[in-house]
Amino acid sequence: MRWSALPPLNALLPFEATVRHASMTAAAQELHVTHGAVSRQVQNLERSLGLSLFERKTRALRPTPQARQLAAVVRDALDQIDAAAQQITHHTPTGPLTLSCEPTLLMRWLIPRLLDLAANVPDVAVHLSAGGGPVFFDRDNVDVAIRRDDFAFPEKASRTRLFAERIGPVCRPDLAARLTGTAGVSQVALLHTHTRPQAWDDWGRITGMKVEPASQQTLEHFYLTLQAAAAGVGVAIAPYAVVRDDLERGQLVAPFGFVRDGTGYFLLSRRPPEQDGRVRQLAAWLRAKTSRLDDDDSQPA
Structure with missing residues (x-):
């Protein structure tokens, strides 16, 4: 028997869930068993291995480095088993997809296109979640995520x-009429955001243009900065994707156009599109809808 030294396999699921949640209570809820059942299985695993896997404190359960190492291997093995089962059974996942998307892109680009998604991909229900930064599919119960790399x-x-990120200064049309090159920008306020504090520096580095503003103002979120630009407060650096609709409506203009900043947006998923028809259909719709964002000719100034 090649696997005589294996730990008790029925303890691995409760153990992995406990490490992931750092909580036996949360692990028990996920597995639909009692707290006591999870505790017993973890203790059985510890006895089998001859070491403690958690630092147990009054109100905290901290996995040891050894526990994290073993849990990572268990998680990989479970992923492989799940993928193999999907392939041999040809099981088609059902139910809604939970889609995490960066908040500004979600509000200003994706939500206005939800009716089109429902009309053209009626078999895929999507639950939206605003989120940015690193993606943790299991921890956050997310199926797919749109993120910039x-x-x-x-x-x-x-x-x-999906598409390349392009950035450029935007402002209200009447404010743009006062701008004559970057020297004109120095007559108005520059708008910054905490989420991308280097946006103006990045644009200046890429274009070689330097701006000395009359004043500056920083807002907490990107969408607040863009709202301030639309209100005529000043000029903001904006990603083309999130202001495209405003440009087409004439609410904002981009007097210097847009330039690539070297990053791009991707649809991330826990399963490859070829293994999940829902992801495949969603990815195809997103690619079709974002294709114009890569097209220079579609960027009105």
Whole structure:
């Protein structure tokens, strides 16, 4: 028997869930068993291995480095088993997809297109969740996520490229009439956001243009900065994707156009599109809808 030294296999699921949640109570809720059942299985695993897997404190349960190492291997094995089962049974996942999307892109680009999604992909129900930064599919109960690649993606996440990020100054049309080159920008307020504090510096580095503003103002979120630009408060650096609709309606203008900043947006999923028809249909719709965002000719100034 090759696997005589294996730990008790029925303890691995409760153990992995406990490490992931750092809580036996949360693990028990996920597995639909009692707290006591999870505790017993974890203790059985510890006895089998001859070591403690958790630092137990009054109101905290902290996995040891050894526990995290073992849990990562168990998680990988479970993912492989799940993928193999999907392939041999040809099981088609059902139910809604939980889609996490960066908040500004969600509000200003995706939500206005939900009716089109429902009309053209009627078999896929999507639950939306605003979120940015690193993606944790299991922890956050997320199926797919739209993210910009300004951080490391999960190693095993499937990724579908959507569009390149393009940035440029935007402002209200009457304010743009006062701008004559970057010298004109120095006559108005520059708007910044906490979520992308280097946006103006990035644009200046890419274009070689330098701006000396009369004043500056920083707002907490990107969508607040863009709202201030639309209100005529000043000029903001904006991603083309999130202001495209405002440009077409004439609410904002981009006097210097847009330039690539070297990043791009991707659809990340816990399963490859070829293994999940819902993800495949959603990815196809997103690619069709975002294709114009990569097209220079579609960027009105």
